[in-house]
Amino acid sequence: QVQLVESGGGLVQAGGSLTLSCAASGSIFSINAMGWYRQAPGKQRELVASITSSSSTIYADSVKGRFTISRDNDKNTVYLQMNSLKLEDTAVYYCNAALVPGFPIPSKLGNYWGKGTLVTVSS
Numbered sequence: 565q566v567q568l569v570e571s572g573g574g575l576v577q578a579g580g581s582l583t584l585s586c587a588a589s590g591s592i593f594s595i596n597a598m599g600w601y602r603q604a605p606g607k608q609r610e611l612v613a614s615i616t617s618s619s620s621t622i623y624a625d626s627v628k629g630r631f632t633i634s635r636d637n638d639k640n641t642v643y644l645q646m647n648s649l650k651l652e653d654t655a656v657y658y659c660n661a662a663l664v665p666g667f668p669i670p671s672k673l674g675n676y677w678g679k680g681t682l683v684t685v686s687s
Contacts (some may be wrong), residue, residue, distance in 0.1 A: 566590040566676050568659045573681030580685075581647045586659030586678055588640040593670035595663040598635055598642040602655035604685075609658065613644060626652075646675045656680040 572584040588595060599614030611619045613623045613633040621633055632645040642659060659678035 566592060566663065566665050566674075568661055568676055568678035569679045570657065570659045570681040572574075573657060573683045575684045575686060576649055577671075578649060578651055578685055578687055580649050581645070582649065582683060583646065584644040584657055584659075584681060586642045588661050588663065588676070591665055591667050592640060593664040593667050595640060595658075595661055596673070597636070598659070598661045600633065600642070600644045601658045601660055602653075603653040603658070603680075607655075612657070614660075615642065646683070651682075651685050653685060654683060654685045656682050 567589050568586055570584060570586045572582060576582050595613050595615050600612040601609050602612050603609040612622055612627055613621060613631055615621045615633045615635050630648045635642045658680045661676045662673060663676060665671050
């Protein structure tokens with residue numbers, strides 16, 4: 565069974581920084597893309613950033629230049645370094661991974677989610 569567990573959320577003042585981590589565990593054959601999404605109250609979940617297994621990245625326009633996504637393939641972990649945080653960054657941040665479960669016999673590629681971690685930016 566595959567699990568994604570996020571950590572690192574919390575309360576921070578505007579202009580501050582936080583680093584989120586997400587570790588994938590369980591029977592995993594391979595991980596393709598990993599990413600972070602967020603959902604603010606009353607809004608739809610949106611992509612923040614994603615990174616492929618070869619470390620190609622994409623970012624939402626709203627976080628470009630402030631957030632950096634990275635991953636440690638040996639640890640099946642993805643990180644999100646968030647700098648210059650703004651009030652509008654307040655949201656629940658969800659980790660996502662497109663991965664093939666099952667080791668040593670792979671199963672089908674699937675999309676997996678963590679339970680989310682709350683980031684609150686205060687003025």
